[in-house]
Amino acid sequence: MTKKSYQSIILSDLHLSDAEPEHPKNPLWKLFRQKQFFIDQEFEGLLDQLLKQVEGPIELILNGDIFDFDSVMSLPENGEFPYSAHERRRGLDSGQHKSVFKIQKILEDHNIWVDALKRFLDHGHRIVFIIGNHDLELHWPKVQKKLIRTLGRDENECDSVVFCEWFYICGDDTLVEHGNQYDPYCLCANPINPLIIKKRKKIIVRLPFGNLANKYMVNGMGLKNPHSDQAYVMNLWGFVKYFFKYEVKVQPLLIWTWFTGALRTFFVYTLEGWLPPIKDPLSIEARIAKMAEKANSTPQKIRLLREFHAHPAAYKPFMVLRELWLDRAFFLIFILWGCFQFYSTSNLIIDVSGWWFFVPVFLCLPFFTYYASGVFSDVRAHAKEAEFKIPQLAKAMEVKRVIQGHTHILANKLVGDVQYINTGAWTPLFHDAECSKAYGRKPFAWITQNADGTSSAELHQWKDGKIIKIEQL
Numbered sequence: 001m002t003k004k005s006y007q008s009i010i011l012s013d014l015h016l017s018d019a020e021p022e023h024p025k026n027p028l029w030k031l032f033r034q035k036q037f038f039i040d041q042e043f044e045g046l047l048d049q050l051l052k053q054v055e056g057p058i059e060l061i062l063n064g065d066i067f068d069f070d071s072v073m074s075l076p077e078n079g080e081f082p083y084s085a086h087e088r089r090r091g092l093d094s095g096q097h098k099s100v101f102k103i104q105k106i107l108e109d110h111n112i113w114v115d116a117l118k119r120f121l122d123h124g125h126r127i128v129f130i131i132g133n134h135d136l137e138l139h140w141p142k143v144q145k146k147l148i149r150t151l152g153r154d155e156n157e158c159d160s161v162v163f164c165e166w167f168y169i170c171g172d173d174t175l176v177e178h179g180n181q182y183d184p185y186c187l188c189a190n191p192i193n194p195l196i197i198k199k200r201k202k203i204i205v206r207l208p209f210g211n212l213a214n215k216y217m218v219n220g221m222g223l224k225n226p227h228s229d230q231a232y233v234m235n236l237w238g239f240v241k242y243f244f245k246y247e248v249k250v251q252p253l254l255i256w257t258w259f260t261g262a263l264r265t266f267f268v269y270t271l272e273g274w275l276p277p278i279k280d281p282l283s284i285e286a287r288i289a290k291m292a293e294k295a296n297s298t299p300q301k302i303r304l305l306r307e308f309h310a311h312p313a314a315y316k317p318f319m320v321l322r323e324l325w326l327d328r329a330f331f332l333i334f335i336l337w338g339c340f341q342f343y344s345t346s347n348l349i350i351d352v353s354g355w356w357f358f359v360p361v362f363l364c365l366p367f368f369t370y371y372a373s374g375v376f377s378d379v380r381a382h383a384k385e386a387e388f389k390i391p392q393l394a395k396a397m398e399v400k401r402v403i404q405g406h407t408h409i410l411a412n413k414l415v416g417d418v419q420y421i422n423t424g425a426w427t428p429l430f431h432d433a434e435c436s437k438a439y440g441r442k443p444f445a446w447i448t449q450n451a452d453g454t455s456s457a458e459l460h461q462w463k464d465g466k467i468i469k470i471e472q473l
Contacts, residue, residue: 006059006126008170009050011444012178012405013064013425014039015134015227017071018102019109026250029222031435033071037428040112042442046462047116051123053467058125061168063405063423064132064178069094070207070215071134071226072102090219090261094205099137100146107150118152121160127151128162132178132406133186134214136205138163139194162294166191167305169296170447171455175397179404179422182386184313185323186210186406192288192302193277203278209269209313209320216268217261217324223250223433227408227425246433262324266317273314297397304396308389328372335364391416401457403445410443410473412459421445421457443470 020033031037050058073091075083081097092098107114117127129147131138138144144163145155153161166188167177180186186208188194196206207215218226223246247254288299295302313319321327343357390402401419408429411422424443431437442462449455459470 006057006171007054007449008059008061008174008447009444010061010063010170010176010403010421010423010447011426012062012066012132012423013227013408013427014043014062014066015068015071015425015427016066016106016110016113017068018074018105020073026222028246028250028433031433032225032428032430035109037435038110038112039426039428039442040110040116042462043426044112044116045465046442046444046467047120049462049465049467051120058120059128059170060120060125061128061130061170061176063130063176063403064180065134065405066129066132067103067106067135067138068227069099069102069106069135069137070211071219072105073219074102074105076101091215093202094137094207095202096140096142099140099143099205102137103143103146104150107147114150121151121153124160126160126162128164128168130164130168130176130178131166131188131191133180133183133188133208133210136188136194136207136211139165139205164295165194165291167295167297169397169399170403171449173399173455174401174403174447174457175393175399176403179386179406180208181309182389183210183406184310184316184319187310187312189273189312189314190277192284192291192306193279195278196272196275197278198272198275206272206275206277207269209265209323212265212269213262213324216264217258220257220261221251221254223247225428225430227427228429258325259329262326262329266320266324266326269320270314270317273312301397305393308393308396310386328368331371332368335368336361339364387415387420390418390420394418401455403457408440410441410459410470412470412473419457421459423459441470 017033019035019038020030022034023029047060070091075088075092080101083092083098087093092102121127129138138147148155148158148161151161166181167175170176181188181191188208189206194205195203197203214226218224243254251257285299288302292299292302313323318327321330339357339360342360343352343354346352346356386404393402394400399418401421402415403421403423405423405425407422408425408427409422410424411420413420423445425440426442428435429438429440431439444460444462445457446460447455447457459473460467461470462468
């Protein structure tokens with residue numbers, strides 16, 4: 001069967017994780033992750049409709065962040081492996097046996113989603129998993145085998161389930177990649193060699209900043225959906241309003257959770273970011289050749305595509321401090337320390353009231369406010385910068401179309417003379433902590449192979465049991 005015989009369906013950013021139990025005493029705690037908001041039935045409905053509607057073989061391309069390993073909070077109950085006290089509070093690390101446990105928990109909780117994929121494969125169709133930043137643990141061979149077995153296939157003979165390290169050439173004219181490789185906060189520093197050795201010879205997948213921030217900070221913040229920018233990308237005044245509306249009742253010590261989690265994120269990310277990858281020089285060419293074969297590409301183009309990747313934020317510590325708000329925290333701590341020194345020194349000379357400590361504090365607050373209000377998140381800025389690379393990417397990979405996800409921002413437009421599509425996100429998103437004001441669509445790209453050998457691609461969405469073409473964004 002040739003590549004061009006497929007009808008290709010591309011979607012991304014499902015962010016499947018384990019189900020959060022209900023909390024009667026704290027009903028808003030991670031409400032967005034409870035089963036009532038799972039997208040499994042909608043996904044099943046889409047696949048069943050495609051099976052009825054599409055003639056010929058279908059290639060389902062799941063373009064990254066299908067799974068959300070760093071949000072899994074389940075722990076083994078039978079003592080099958082040890083874990084630290086911090087892992088108990090914030091989730092297991094990215095070692096292979098722990099990653100297998102995590103994918104097992106995700107698949108058990110999303111049995112409807114699994115059954116839908118099983119039926120899809122039983123009809124003779126094909127699935128391509130492209131690894132994104134939140135499912136980097138799919139790099140582990142045993143994780144891939146566990147997923148293939150759960151889908152009812154033999155991992156030793158299965159050619160209908162393919163795992164691509166970070167991109168895939170669909171047909172001959174479309175580059176499909178998650179898009180995180182152009183984001184310095186979320187890229188896999190070395191997708192060819194993603195593993196590192198930590199102390200005590202522990203081998204793990206090197207996780208990017210975004211994953212670690214999700215694990216060490218957001219996993220301890222029960223009202224913040226890590227995949228909704230509105231939950232955490234705010235200015236100072238936005239944080240204050242959100243805190244007094246929700247957090248003061250649910251998590252009054254949120255600032256401590258944030259500060260300790262941010263510090264851990266910074267130090268772990270910085271230290272792991274400088275560790276050398278595990279690589280075997282004698283087998284590297286064979287590995288690249290195998291990656292190229294799965295991606296319908298060539299080893300030369302794999303090396304070429306890597307040259308477009310962003311520089312990891314780990315090499316710019318102040319950039320990471322700003323994204324974590326630690327620069328503002330340290331600035332405020334410095335102000336308070338300086339004011340205390342001024343007050344205590346003055347008190348040695350003349351007996352003054354403790355209220356005088358606050359005089360220099362109030363004098364310094366305008367400077368702090370001015371600095372804090374002028375610092376903005378770089379997340380959206382880097383998403384825009386990535387679009388500028390689209391024409392060069394297409395030229396280098398000899399394609400006419402680029403399809404990405406990652407940013408959760410739907411797009412279907414021309415960038416230069418290249419069609420650029422972003423498939424948005426399927427993960428549940430809400431404007432409020434009560435999860436009563438949902439937003440977003442269930443979008444996907446559909447590539448049709450034409451009789452003259454060309455292809456066309458359009459954005460669609462699954463809505464109210466129907467496939468609807470998205471005409472305007």
